[in-house]
Amino acid sequence: MNLxxxxxxxxxxxxxxxxxxxxxxxYIFHFYYKYFTRINxxxxxxxxxxxxxxxVNNDLDKLNKIYGxxxxxxxxxxxxxxxxxxxxxxxxxxxxxxxxxxxxxWKRFPKAEMLKDLGIHRGLVFNVNFNNWKFNRQIYIQxxxxxxxxxxxxxxxxxxxEELSNCWIDLNQNGYNSGIIDLTAWTKxxxxxxxxxxxxxxxxxxxxxxxxxxxxxxxxxxxxxSEYYIECLTYFLVNFxxxxxxxxxxxxxxxxxxxxxxxxxxxxLLDKLLESVRDRRKxxxxxxxxxxxxxxxxxxxxxxxxxxxNTPYESRPQKRVDSSLVRPMNDEEISSIxxxxxxxxxxxxxxxxxxxLYNIAHHPDAKKKLLDEINSVFKxxxxxxxxxxxxxxxxxxxxxxxxxxRIRSPTTVLTRYNGEPDEVAGYKWPSNTLFTLYTHGINxxxxxxxxxxxxxxxxxxxxxxxxxxxxxxxxxFGAGLRNCPxxxxxxNEMKMLLALIYRKFDIELVDVKAPLEVIPSVMAICKxxxxxxxxx
Numbered sequence: 213m214n215l216x217x218x219x220x221x222x223x224x225x226x227x228x229x230x231x232x233x234x235x236x237x238x239y240i241f242h243f244y245y246k247y248f249t250r251i252n253x254x255x256x257x258x259x260x261x262x263x264x265x266x267x268v269n270n271d272l273d274k275l276n277k278i279y280g281x282x283x284x285x286x287x288x289x290x291x292x293x294x295x296x297x298x299x300x301x302x303x304x305x306x307x308x309x310x311x312x313x314x315x316x317x318w319k320r321f322p323k324a325e326m327l328k329d330l331g332i333h334r335g336l337v338f339n340v341n342f343n344n345w346k347f348n349r350q351i352y353i354q355x356x357x358x359x360x361x362x363x364x365x366x367x368x369x370x371x372x373x374e375e376l377s378n379c380w381i382d383l384n385q386n387g388y389n390s391g392i393i394d395l396t397a398w399t400k401x402x403x404x405x406x407x408x409x410x411x412x413x414x415x416x417x418x419x420x421x422x423x424x425x426x427x428x429x430x431x432x433x434x435x436x437x438s439e440y441y442i443e444c445l446t447y448f449l450v451n452f453x454x455x456x457x458x459x460x461x462x463x464x465x466x467x468x469x470x471x472x473x474x475x476x477x478x479x480x481l482l483d484k485l486l487e488s489v490r491d492r493r494k495x496x497x498x499x500x501x502x503x504x505x506x507x508x509x510x511x512x513x514x515x516x517x518x519x520x521x522n523t524p525y526e527s528r529p530q531k532r533v534d535s536s537l538v539r540p541m542n543d544e545e546i547s548s549i550x551x552x553x554x555x556x557x558x559x560x561x562x563x564x565x566x567x568x569l570y571n572i573a574h575h576p577d578a579k580k581k582l583l584d585e586i587n588s589v590f591k592x593x594x595x596x597x598x599x600x601x602x603x604x605x606x607x608x609x610x611x612x613x614x615x616x617x618r619i620r621s622p623t624t625v626l627t628r629y630n631g632e633p634d635e636v637a638g639y640k641w642p643s644n645t646l647f648t649l650y651t652h653g654i655n656x657x658x659x660x661x662x663x664x665x666x667x668x669x670x671x672x673x674x675x676x677x678x679x680x681x682x683x684x685x686x687x688x689f690g691a692g693l694r695n696c697p698x699x700x701x702x703x704n705e706m707k708m709l710l711a712l713i714y715r716k717f718d719i720e721l722v723d724v725k726a727p728l729e730v731i732p733s734v735m736a737i738c739k740x741x742x743x744x745x746x747x748x
Contacts, residue, residue, distance in 0.1 A: 255279040256286040264288030307692035335548030355517035360701040400562035413513040563738040568616040611669035
């Protein structure tokens with residue numbers, strides 16, 4: 213410290229400048245020395261020190277077209293190297309359902325301390341402890357499977373859509389905005405109200421808030437809180453990359469503000485859920501301590517399932533339980549899993565559904581087949597409540613969703629870190645190498661898909677056409693150990709919502725020629741989808 217003080221005190225300005233230039237030049241030399249002597253040099257743009265490459269919007273797609281000819285290339289973000297996989301043969305290794313590879317590549321993030329500091333490491337998505345993640349997932353899968361196959365869930369969706377459609381009809385009859393609405397905004401609030409109810413047993417009021425706001429009517433505190441929670445969920449996703457901002461850049465005021473704001477939003481989201489967990493635990497304890505305990509008095513939602521798991525109050529003991537994982541979950545684990553559920557279902561499902569609506573509007577033949585299927589299942593009855601059996605019959609509806617996810621999925625990449633040295637694409641890699649599976653590029657590769665640029669739902673409608681394909685890469689749900697456990701309930705939500713909408717309304721995009729407005733972040737979030745709704 214004394215040496216530094218003396219230098220700054222007695223050195224001339226030109227001396228300080230010379231020292232800085234020497235330091236900068238030394239750093240640049242060291243950076244490029246490491247770059248040009250790196251292990252397994254691959255095609256890719258030459259990085260800029262401290263910056264890497266300036267990634268914006270569709271740059272990964274552009275890089276793939278330039279450098280992805282061998283199925284593997286690289287780029288740098290800041291000083292971090294990313295190995296991009298664009299061949300399905302190579303990608304399959306990372307998504308193995310059961311083998312040595314599945315555990316080697318189960319990690320999504322390498323910096324456990326950073327995630328622990330944020331307090332988001334206890335759930336499923338950001339968990340970097342394999343045993344704890346396995347414990348959480350075991351409990352989550354059983355709870356979400358029960359809800360996915362529940363008639364009660366289907367009734368919730370029917371009821372919620374009735375509320376949604378009444379809002380649309382009222383706005384249409386009163387001439388609001390010439391019948392034009394933002395389908396993405398409505399869908400986001402529909403999904404959030406539904407998932408909040410299924411997760412916590414509490415009714416969110418996001419639909420009601422949005423409807424009243426459009427009509428300039430008074431809103432309640434509960435409605436305002438519901439809307440703010442949705443805004444925070446979106447903010448978390450859009451700004452998640454700030455977590456990985458290099459330390460030397462966090463000192464900049466604008467970046468520091470974004471990081472601090474991100475942490476504030478994250479804390480708000482988690483604290484609200486933690487409060488719900490503690491309140492529900494007290495309710496359960498009160499019921500269980502009564503003289504006439506009846507498990508039927510317990511609420512049937514994810515939150516209650518998590519609290520009573522591995523306790524005497526669990527009415528449906530877990531199946532195929534690993535004896536080392538039999539213990540109750542703590543409050544922080546439960547709130548983290550609920551957090552993952554809500555952040556992973558609101559914007560992602562709303563965006564996926566918006567992409568499907570967009571594709572349907574641009575392909576009249578597919579729309580006609582969809583309407584024909586809906587009419588054949590519901591016999592032209594727009595009021596009959598949909599059942600689980602009905603959903604099983606909506607095969608073309610499901611094919612439309614899967615093809616839409618192939619064309620444009622909210623999840624365009626999957627990241628994996630190898631827990632130990634391994635060979636990928638003919639190269640030997642050290643542990644903790646970051647691999648980015650560019651699923652969007654694979655889904656447009658003519659090696660795996662006939663006419664990949666065309667919207668052809670039939671490729672999923674006829675299973676024999678996709679047997680030879682790596683179809684696990686065509687959706688947002690992934691595969692292997694870290695596949696999305698909420699796939700079934702998500703597909704049920706979207707299939708049901710498509711059927712409910714198209715049997716009661718016709719939808720016309722305001723500007724058919726306009727491209728989709730997408731916010732690039734950790735996922736592709738649909739910004740808005742304006743359409744005219746016409747009641748049938």
